[in-house]
Amino acid sequence: MEIVSENCAYLSNMEVFQLLDKEKLVEHKHSNTATVAYQTLKYLEKTPCKAQNNDQVTNFLNAIQHYNFTKAEKLQLVNLRPTSIIEMQLIIEELDERLKTEEELENLIHIINRFFPESDSIKIMSFKFNFGESEQETDMPKITTNGMFRECRQHLYKEYSQRFDDFKDLIVGDIQLFYLNPLIASNRVEEKELKSLLESSDLKAGTYEGGFKVWECTFDLLEYLKDHKKCVLNKSVLDLGCGSGLLGVFAFFSGAKKICLQDYNSEVIEEFTFPSVHQSLAKCGDEAFLQFEFYSGDWDNMCVYFSELKKERFDVILSSETIYTVEYYPKLLRVLEEQLTPNGVAYFAAKTHYFGVGGGTLDFIQFIRNNSKFFATTIITNNDGVCREIIKISRLS
Numbered sequence: 001m002e003i004v005s006e007n008c009a010y011l012s013n014m015e016v017f018q019l020l021d022k023e024k025l026v027e028h029k030h031s032n033t034a035t036v037a038y039q040t041l042k043y044l045e046k047t048p049c050k051a052q053n054n055d056q057v058t059n060f061l062n063a064i065q066h067y068n069f070t071k072a073e074k075l076q077l078v079n080l081r082p083t084s085i086i087e088m089q090l091i092i093e094e095l096d097e098r099l100k101t102e103e104e105l106e107n108l109i110h111i112i113n114r115f116f117p118e119s120d121s122i123k124i125m126s127f128k129f130n131f132g133e134s135e136q137e138t139d140m141p142k143i144t145t146n147g148m149f150r151e152c153r154q155h156l157y158k159e160y161s162q163r164f165d166d167f168k169d170l171i172v173g174d175i176q177l178f179y180l181n182p183l184i185a186s187n188r189v190e191e192k193e194l195k196s197l198l199e200s201s202d203l204k205a206g207t208y209e210g211g212f213k214v215w216e217c218t219f220d221l222l223e224y225l226k227d228h229k230k231c232v233l234n235k236s237v238l239d240l241g242c243g244s245g246l247l248g249v250f251a252f253f254s255g256a257k258k259i260c261l262q263d264y265n266s267e268v269i270e271e272f273t274f275p276s277v278h279q280s281l282a283k284c285g286d287e288a289f290l291q292f293e294f295y296s297g298d299w300d301n302m303c304v305y306f307s308e309l310k311k312e313r314f315d316v317i318l319s320s321e322t323i324y325t326v327e328y329y330p331k332l333l334r335v336l337e338e339q340l341t342p343n344g345v346a347y348f349a350a351k352t353h354y355f356g357v358g359g360g361t362l363d364f365i366q367f368i369r370n371n372s373k374f375f376a377t378t379i380i381t382n383n384d385g386v387c388r389e390i391i392k393i394s395r396l397s
């Protein structure tokens with residue numbers, strides 16, 4: 001192949017997509033080319049480019065002419081269709097200097113929304129927990145919705161009788177914690193829909209919420225608790241959206257008097273939380289288990305269930321990677337209102353922003369401030385890799 005003029009123009013994702021689609025390179029006789037083309041098409045199909053056409057792109061570029069963006073920046077705007085300020089900051093160099101007023105920024109977001117309206121494929125693809133890392137190494141679950149939410153129910157620990165030997169261990173300060181290899185745990189799921197979601201590592205609201213793994217913000221919150229054990233000393237603690245239950249178990253070793261572990265999926269509680277907690281507490285006497293309770297189900301349903309049981313409220317709520325979608329914020333607010341004691345404190349560890357869905361610590365703090373009698377503030381910021389934070393929430397006095 002002869003290259004006539006190297007890098008004479010950048011191709012947008014839309015152009016590559018159209019070319020691959022038109023040329024049907026997938027059917028190319030050389031199998032390597034076909035594989036590359038197929039994988040590229042498969043990837044692009046889930047990005048904003050699928051819903052774009054030439055006219056939209058041309059009109060968009062005309063509409064943003066006065067911003068004097070570089071070619072590379074324009075390309076990124078078209079390809080990524082950013083719709084929040086934080087996404088913009090990642091794309092446009094010195095954004096604050098170049099777009100001086102909030103109005104200018106809002107106008108840019110408005111132009112993007114006008115020329116590239118949101119489509120379902122965008123919603124699905126751009127939900128990334130670990131923005132910037134490759135799909136193979138980490139999680140890039142897609143999220144879709146389902147109107148049904150699971151009932152709340154208690155799981156009795158005595159029901160647990162499995163034995164495993166593939167545990168991962170973790171030393172936090174002077175405490176050793178264990179969790180079952182998530183692969184082993186999730187392989188034990190038999191229910192068909194959940195099994196196939198687990199194979200593709202997708203989240204489906206109302207079906208699977210990501211409990212079969214240990215998400216990175218858990219480690220941030222463990223690190224924080226290690227230096228602030230007093231937060232949980234003699235307290236009743238709710239590990240909200242617990243997955244492995246590491247936070248609750250750490251609270252136990254730090255002197256919490258009661259620990260309630262809650263996950264959306266009953267399968268997570270039975271196949272992942274139970275064995276993990278069991279292994280971490282192996283050296284404690286049987287009485288240790290009496291301090292623990294386990295529940296599965298949706299947060300709204302949990303509030304109804306707990307109120308029917310007249311269950312006591314919690315002094316502390318610990319939660320990691322549970323604020324990834326703004327749609328659930330009203331449910332989370334209800335949990336805070338109904339489950340936290342008057343002087344109670346909640347700690348949420350999460351990414352600053354979960355791309356595409358609009359959730360993250362920034363949105364959650366804003367939501368709490370706008371909608372409730374709670375005060376929310378960031379206590380830890382971690383800029384190493386994807387930006388993550390721990391936020392602390394307490395009632396306004």
Ligand SMILES: C[S@@+](CC[C@H](N)C(=O)[O-])C[C@H]1O[C@@H](n2cnc3c(N)ncnc32)[C@H](O)[C@@H]1O
Nearest residue numbers: 209210211214215241243263264298299320321
């Ligand atoms: C991404 S996982 C995080 C698991 C764990 N906290 C960690 O950091 O490893 C999100 C968790 O939030 C919980 N969750 C999400 N939506 C929920 C809902 N509507 N009702 C109850 N729990 C929910 C699930 O239990 C799920 O395990």
